[in-house]
Amino acid sequence: MSAKVIDGVTIAATVRAEIEAEVRRLKAERGITPGLATVLVGDDPASATYVRNKRRACAEVGINSFGYELPVTATQDDLLCLLAELSARPDVHGILVQLPLPSHIDARRVLGAIPLHKDVDGFHPVNLGLLGVRGAQVPFAPCTPQACIELLERSGAQISGRRAVVLGRSTIVGLPVALMLLARDATVTICHSKTPNVAQVTRNADILIAAIGRPRFVTADMVKPDAVVIDVGINRVNDPGNPRGFRLVGDVDFDEVQEVAAAITPVPGGVGPMTIAMLLRNTLRAATNQHAGSA
Amino acid sequence: MSAKVIDGVTIAATVRAEIEAEVRRLKAERGITPGLATVLVGDDPASATYVRNKRRACAEVGINSFGYELPVTATQDDLLCLLAELSARPDVHGILVQLPLPSHIDARRVLGAIPLHKDVDGFHPVNLGLLGVRGAQVPFAPCTPQACIELLERSGAQISGRRAVVLGRSTIVGLPVALMLLARDATVTICHSKTPNVAQVTRNADILIAAIGRPRFVTADMVKPDAVVIDVGINRVNDPGNPRGFRLVGDVDFDEVQEVAAAITPVPGGVGPMTIAMLLRNTLRAATNQHAGSA
Numbered sequence A, B: 001m002s003a004k005v006i007d008g009v010t011i012a013a014t015v016r017a018e019i020e021a022e023v024r025r026l027k028a029e030r031g032i033t034p035g036l037a038t039v040l041v042g043d044d045p046a047s048a049t050y051v052r053n054k055r056r057a058c059a060e061v062g063i064n065s066f067g068y069e070l071p072v073t074a075t076q077d078d079l080l081c082l083l084a085e086l087s088a089r090p091d092v093h094g095i096l097v098q099l100p101l102p103s104h105i106d107a108r109r110v111l112g113a114i115p116l117h118k119d120v121d122g123f124h125p126v127n128l129g130l131l132g133v134r135g136a137q138v139p140f141a142p143c144t145p146q147a148c149i150e151l152l153e154r155s156g157a158q159i160s161g162r163r164a165v166v167l168g169r170s171t172i173v174g175l176p177v178a179l180m181l182l183a184r185d186a187t188v189t190i191c192h193s194k195t196p197n198v199a200q201v202t203r204n205a206d207i208l209i210a211a212i213g214r215p216r217f218v219t220a221d222m223v224k225p226d227a228v229v230i231d232v233g234i235n236r237v238n239d240p241g242n243p244r245g246f247r248l249v250g251d252v253d254f255d256e257v258q259e260v261a262a263a264i265t266p267v268p269g270g271v272g273p274m275t276i277a278m279l280l281r282n283t284l285r286a287a288t289n290q291h292a293g294s295a
Helices: A007-029 A044-062 A076-088 A107-112 A125-131 A143-152 A176-184 A198-202 A269-290 B008-030 B046-059 B076-088 B106-114 B125-131 B141-152 B174-183 B198-202 B269-289
Strands: A033-040 A066-068 A095-096 A163-167 A185-189 A206-209 A228-231 A235-238 A246-249 B037-042 B062-069 B094-097 B163-167 B188-191 B205-208 B228-232 B235-238 B246-249
Touching: A007 A044, A007 A143, A033 A044, A033 A076, A033 A269, A033 B198, A044 A066, A044 A269, A044 B163, A066 A076, A076 A107, A076 B037, A095 A163, A107 A125, A107 A235, A125 A176, A125 A269, A125 B125, A143 A228, A163 A198, A176 A185, A176 A206, A176 B174, A235 B174, A246 A269, A246 B062, B008 B141, B008 B269, B037 B046, B037 B076, B037 B269, B046 B269, B062 B076, B062 B269, B076 B094, B076 B106, B094 B269, B106 B125, B106 B228, B141 B174, B141 B228, B163 B174, B174 B188, B174 B205, B188 B198, B198 B246
Parallel strands: A033 A066, A033 A095, A163 A185, A163 A206, A206 A228, B037 B062, B037 B094, B163 B188, B163 B205, B205 B228
Antiparallel strands: A185 B188, A235 A246, B235 B246
């Protein structure tokens, strides 16, 4: 039997429509337009595409976006200076620094310099620590992990009491999504590159989150029948038949795994569109919070 | 075959001797005496005992301790006020607020008010977030989780590549120790009260950490042969034969489990003494850091 495909495009469209309505109301009733500043350092084409897509998505729901581009030679101080300026601007409610940063820049230092109330990417270390705490008020959950959770919840998957296995322990995806699943009462296992015999672990997963950046790493034999599989990977593989010379595949072998799983997200069209929707929602919330009481 | 007993008293004595020598040198060479302020709110006898033991341990290695006791009626503002005073005092290098706090006080708010450089208990949310990040500089690792790691390392247990299962997800022990094991390349699973069929999970553990506060919860059938078992629990059980009317037992059924495990910590005499040694070490480090450059 073939798995239900969790359609990130359609679910994200629903979320974006909710956001658009809320942005319109915020403008009409209080004269506030949410604003997002995007900061891109260097000229990595994939990063440039991500930023462009995010800014386009802002425009579509009525959120202002302010694009900043620094050359790859920019120093850490240049970047911190820009962040200080953006932190002070009242029309910028959210600040997004596109990762990865060039290696001469300390990403943790930079992310820690974004004030918590404008950290719409949710990468501040304080956020990470609070994610695993039930009942804690996390200013902003990071977008990709939150996208995984929303896709699970909106597609009707139960989290509480289930066994979740997360492949990958990055602070961007693997670790925060593991903490968020834990806070929702899943029993969570985190696997990574040093995990021997990973298939033996993943075969116990009712919920499997793949976030390791290895194309089609998860094969059918690694998946428990009727598991729900969320594929965070976005990998380019050569494809001479494609005009661009490549195509995008996830960390999961979709064709194989959909024969085993109960539900699965495709790549593209799964976590990706939902991640952008979460960024929009965080930016909207940041604007609402920053103007609280000024109505 | 009976397990090796990991003797926390002896290992802690070694660590304390190291600390004592370092404190003596710090005094002789630079005239600095490390200082720890302990803050106890209310009159819970167990908490009072813990604080007394910590202060006695300070005295034994030459660390000054300053005891503060607030009545159970103290307000959160009273406590924040005291913390502000202690934060400013140059002779107080570390601040320890004994948990649990009375329910009318927001513990997270209070712990977040201890400046990071004096947070020798390592409970600040920033610390928690950084623990799972490989290579991150955590100002102070929380004492009990660090005690578990030190007992594993000093007793020769391998962590990297092994499967670790943590029972309990408190921000005081379970969650931070899980993150610390992850940062050391274990494959980590976190179980809790909502985990069904927990024995099935624990039987896969090469390293089993029990931190759930349920007397003798872990029985022999839950333990993989040759696992290393660290017992964080300290539970009072009635014991009419004991002059105090109770005795202390861990979360692990020691007698049963030692027949299965390769190594196991006893209660008392395992994690407890090591936890205090970690507090002393954090206080010494805090003093050294705060006087860096003033030599």
